[in-house]
Amino acid sequence: GAGVSQSPSNKVTEKGKDVELRCDPISGHTALYWYRQSLGQGLEFLIYFQGNSAPDKSGLPSDRFSAERTGGSVSTLTIQRTQQEDSAVYLCASSWGRPGSPLHFGNGTRLTVT
Amino acid sequence: GESVGLHLPTLSVQEGDNSIINCAYSNSASDYFIWYKQESGKGPQFIIDIRSNMDKRQGQRVTVLLNKTVKHLSLQIAATQPGDSAVYFCAENSGSNYKLTFGKGTLLTVNP
Numbered sequence: 358g359a360g361v362s363q364s365p366s367n368k369v370t371e372k373g374k375d376v377e378l379r380c381d382p383i384s385g386h387t388a389l390y391w392y393r394q395s396l397g398q399g400l401e402f403l404i405y406f407q408g409n410s411a412p413d414k415s416g417l418p419s420d421r422f423s424a425e426r427t428g429g430s431v432s433t434l435t436i437q438r439t440q441q442e443d444s445a446v447y448l449c450a451s452s453w454g455r456p457g458s459p460l461h462f463g464n465g466t467r468l469t470v471t
Numbered sequence: 472g473e474s475v476g477l478h479l480p481t482l483s484v485q486e487g488d489n490s491i492i493n494c495a496y497s498n499s500a501s502d503y504f505i506w507y508k509q510e511s512g513k514g515p516q517f518i519i520d521i522r523s524n525m526d527k528r529q530g531q532r533v534t535v536l537l538n539k540t541v542k543h544l545s546l547q548i549a550a551t552q553p554g555d556s557a558v559y560f561c562a563e564n565s566g567s568n569y570k571l572t573f574g575k576g577t578l579l580t581v582n583p
Binding site for chain 2: 446463
């Protein structure tokens, strides 16, 4: 079956511009997660959705970062006024939303801010 | 606080040998652990998981061992193949926390 799909796969933007990253989770998965991975590093949690609500936004690094999820499916992560330190791979994952459910990841969006 | 770490950042093995990747965790409330494999340019791929009420679980060519006494987790790969070359991450989750906390990863290189 189809896995988690992310778009675009690569994005180059100029400092100060806004970007939107999209995630299509596995059909039926109620939970959706955004993580960030800097070069050679582990995964940093950003935000978690259960359905359309986001009970945990604690990982968002600043108020320039926001995310929404509509219809309990597709999610977009928006970064406003991008900075060079925002350059990273942004990974989306989905799961059945129960403790102990493995997360299934997409291939990420590589964001480069010049 | 919570943390998940790896003992070895890199591991190089010969094709056909067995590989062991280690991971330490500090949160005694963690009750679910997962190993992921990440190849270059791809997202982490689920390999195997284990709950804290078990100390061993086997999959195809992989075995995860959990030692709760010393808060240690290991991934064993039998007859390692060149296709196993990747970065391996352990991750943990506590029963009241839906998030996974990841370690920094171990780079496994398999030499032909």
